[in-house]
Amino acid sequence: MEDITVLADSRDLLIKVFIKTGGNELYKILHRKNYKIPKNYIQWRELAALISVNAPLFNHSSLDLAQRFTAHRIALWVVKDAPIYCLDNQLLEQFQQTDIGDENLIFKDLVSQIPLHSMMLLLPSKTVVSPDGGYVDWLNIHCSHVRHPEWSVGEKYGLSPHYMTHEDDAVLHFGCVDTKGTIWFSGWGIDEAEGKLKQAKISYGKAPVGKNDDNFVQELRSLTMQCLMFLTFEKLETDNVTFKETINSTGFTPLKEPKEKCLYPRWLREGEKRQARHIRENTSHASPVPHWRRGHWRRAAIGKGRLHRRWNWIKPTFVTGSFE
Structure with a gap:
């Protein structure tokens, strides 16, 4: 559609x-x-x-x-x-x-x-x-x-x-x-x-x-x-956006959260920032162009008798190379 x-x-x-x-x-x-x-x-x-x-x-x-x-x-x-x-x-x-x-x-x-x-x-x-x-x-x-x-x-x-x-x-x-x-x-x-x-x-x-x-x-x-x-x-549990994340940084004393009633969205993000994984190539040739190694979703058998299925996210990684 x-x-x-x-x-x-x-x-x-x-x-x-x-x-x-x-x-x-x-x-x-x-x-x-x-x-x-x-x-x-x-x-x-x-x-x-x-x-x-x-x-x-x-x-x-x-x-x-x-x-x-x-x-x-x-x-x-x-x-x-x-x-x-x-x-x-x-x-x-x-x-x-x-x-x-x-x-x-x-x-x-x-x-x-x-x-x-x-x-x-x-x-x-x-x-x-x-x-x-x-x-x-x-x-x-x-x-x-x-x-x-x-x-x-x-x-x-x-x-x-x-x-x-x-x-x-x-x-x-x-x-x-x-x-x-x-x-x-x-x-x-x-x-x-x-x-x-x-x-x-x-x-x-x-x-x-x-x-x-x-x-x-x-x-x-x-x-x-x-x-x-x-x-x-x-990630079944999600964090709410905080007040400090909704204001622009001024370099001065942080503003206080307003007293009037307000609502906050939820974050859709990982709990910890994932650092890009750098892979050294075992080669004397020029390093490859930095690129993404694409991620994918994989369905795996879990539980007693492995009768149930769960989806796991195999995350993408950013690949770089270097001279040896």
Whole structure:
């Protein structure tokens, strides 16, 4: 499932106009949540505006399916009071250097063990560039299942997203609006009887989809799946962002945490910073060009009788060489 839909010439312009005119009731509610987000990520004022513009659109029949699907999944995030995660820049780079492997097995295991069904994922600013030159700095992610319609319905803050039927047993969607105002929406489903992914090559939007767009959607799909893999199999416990991580360093006495109520996202990062591994080549020839040795995900048998399976992340390593 793939789509690209042009929403506006500039996302920043849309946000500025929306906020300047007072926003809407949803924006006022979300703004009061007062999320403190680390520097180098989209800030809550802008993100809350984007959510408030898009979430109510899921019932607008005049919009194409991509816009409505994206709005519906964002609305679910709102009514579920689902979490926000900030993807650490170092972990993002490692994911970009990791091969996803057998998506069929991964997705099937993910659906059965995934710890959450809706999340907002914030990406470091100006790191993921779309083919139209915009930056993708957030992704809304949602998992839906025919046996668990409660994952995909809710009512709160004036929103009542209904359950949207789908052909497959389970589906995973991601969507966003990049800084150029382009909607990127995609997803995949799985037929549990066959155990195979279903990836329909159709567009739900009005804009044409080119080869560069296909490649970019694959990049976002891999990133989405790896973030969920990391949460499910690598790091079930996550740290909250701290106040000091949300302020700019001034060189003076650190600012004190505000007394007013505020919320903090969760970090999606490793507990300890991994140092790049340097490998000395046993050769008298010129050292090889520094490069990434790509990582991958491996499914291993575990437990009594080795009847259970667990995914392990074999991390990428940065390889350098030297003269002997």
